Amino acid sequence: MAELCMRCGFCNAACPTSSLPSAYLESRTSRGRAVFFRGLLSGRPPEDPLAEEVAADMEYCMSCGRCMNACPLEIPIPLLVGAYREARAREKGRSAAERLLRGYDALDRFAGAVPKLYNAAAGSVRGTIAKALGFREDLELPRASDRRPRIRGWRDGDVLLLVDTYTWAHEPGAPEAVWRLLIAMGLRPEVLGPLDHGMVLLDLGYISRLREEGAELVERLSRAARGRKIVVVSPASYYMLRRIYPILLGDGARRLSADVLDVYELVLERCRGRGDGGRNGARITYHESCLSRSNSQGDRIRKALGMAGYPAEGTLTRCCGLGGAWGLRRNGARISDELVRKFLEEAAAIPDGSVVASESEACRFQLRRLLPRAEVIYPADLLRRALEDGSLDCSGRSGSAAIPPSAGKTGT
Ligand code: SF4
Ligand code: SF4
Numbered sequence: 001m002a003e004l005c006m007r008c009g010f011c012n013a014a015c016p017t018s019s020l021p022s023a024y025l026e027s028r029t030s031r032g033r034a035v036f037f038r039g040l041l042s043g044r045p046p047e048d049p050l051a052e053e054v055a056a057d058m059e060y061c062m063s064c065g066r067c068m069n070a071c072p073l074e075i076p077i078p079l080l081v082g083a084y085r086e087a088r089a090r091e092k093g094r095s096a097a098e099r100l101l102r103g104y105d106a107l108d109r110f111a112g113a114v115p116k117l118y119n120a121a122a123g124s125v126r127g128t129i130a131k132a133l134g135f136r137e138d139l140e141l142p143r144a145s146d147r148r149p150r151i152r153g154w155r156d157g158d159v160l161l162l163v164d165t166y167t168w169a170h171e172p173g174a175p176e177a178v179w180r181l182l183i184a185m186g187l188r189p190e191v192l193g194p195l196d197h198g199m200v201l202l203d204l205g206y207i208s209r210l211r212e213e214g215a216e217l218v219e220r221l222s223r224a225a226r227g228r229k230i231v232v233v234s235p236a237s238y239y240m241l242r243r244i245y246p247i248l249l250g251d252g253a254r255r256l257s258a259d260v261l262d263v264y265e266l267v268l269e270r271c272r273g274r275g276d277g278g279r280n281g282a283r284i285t286y287h288e289s290c291l292s293r294s295n296s297q298g299d300r301i302r303k304a305l306g307m308a309g310y311p312a313e314g315t316l317t318r319c320c321g322l323g324g325a326w327g328l329r330r331n332g333a334r335i336s337d338e339l340v341r342k343f344l345e346e347a348a349a350i351p352d353g354s355v356v357a358s359e360s361e362a363c364r365f366q367l368r369r370l371l372p373r374a375e376v377i378y379p380a381d382l383l384r385r386a387l388e389d390g391s392l393d394c395s396g397r398s399g400s401a402a403i404p405p406s407a408g409k410t411g412t
Helices: 010-014 030-041 052-058 066-070 077-092 096-102 104-113 115-124 127-133 165-170 173-184 199-204 207-225 235-249 251-257 263-270 290-294 298-307 324-328 330-347 361-370 379-388
Strands: 159-164 189-195 230-232 260-262 284-287 312-316 355-358 375-377
Touching (some): 010 030, 010 066, 030 077, 066 290, 077 207, 096 104, 096 127, 096 199, 104 165, 104 189, 159 165, 159 207, 159 235, 165 189, 173 189, 173 263, 189 207, 199 207, 199 235, 207 235, 230 235, 235 251, 235 260, 235 290, 260 263, 263 298, 263 379, 284 298, 290 298, 298 379, 312 330, 324 330, 324 361, 330 361, 355 361, 375 379
Parallel strands (some): 159 189, 159 230, 284 312, 284 355
């Protein structure tokens, strides 16, 4: 796929890091990465493709996939970069941080099982210890919640609700909000999870492992779904199941991807608003996370919020700088800080007390730190509030258990 690159540069315009001042070299941009891989395949590779400076330029990629969405050929730069990272790790080894993060799914399960112990351990990884491990020195890890999602599943329900390990342990309110919306639509969700979507493995470049674990996940979901739709809580699940696994794993994953959707599609199809937008008086700003943009979710999230009486008065389009686990590592820290400065310039116009809605759990964690005077919330949680105060009604067409075909792009 890399050989198809025609150097048009559309990917650069979409990439969150390619417009940074420090990305003035072509090799630090999205197109530069595609051209690099094309060069490798054409028999004109650079002298040492695994050299330190090449790897440092490759750090400008956080695997978000915004480039794929903009590319006319959908060239999967995140997978190419992941394969590069894996190849380099075979030769040069990995930092302790990367090896630790490789087990993030187990860490999230641990966080869910014994949150107090996890929080104490996570809080102690900072300063010189963090630096020595390969994390950023001022590392702060998300805290685990002391409760689990209060959701109940139905065996052989109308629809599957896929909960990822991260939100299960850290943000139980997110799956609860989606579950509540499905119930209000008259659907009986069967709960799947907590399950790992594999996004961090992609970013770290554990591609062989991702191939194995992704295949297991796809097989398990395909067996469970039996033609039913799968509603995801996290945009990372959506991204992996609809965009990445179809490319990495082929036909089975491609078939499954057509059954994956987010709750906003269903809200727009099955619910209606009371029509007096903004009745709660809250000023809503929508932060379009990199993954939401890759997934083309932004428009329907904004539409659903507007319908529920929460029209977004503004949109924060700049990357918050975290990029999931990418922004926690020492080698991405300088680029992450540069993104944060740009983000804060854009966010300066947000008045105190605003409500900022963002679909990505990593962004919400980062936004709470960067915008301490704002309320940062999962958009589906605002829809849940709208259900409770009566500004959203999902009961109209709730008699049918049929779920509409999914909208948006799937992997090709
Ligand atoms: S948008 Fe696609 S084809 Fe164009 S330069 Fe980027 S990777 Fe190459
Ligand atoms: S995956 Fe994201 S960071 Fe990497 S090249 Fe594409 S848009 Fe840029």
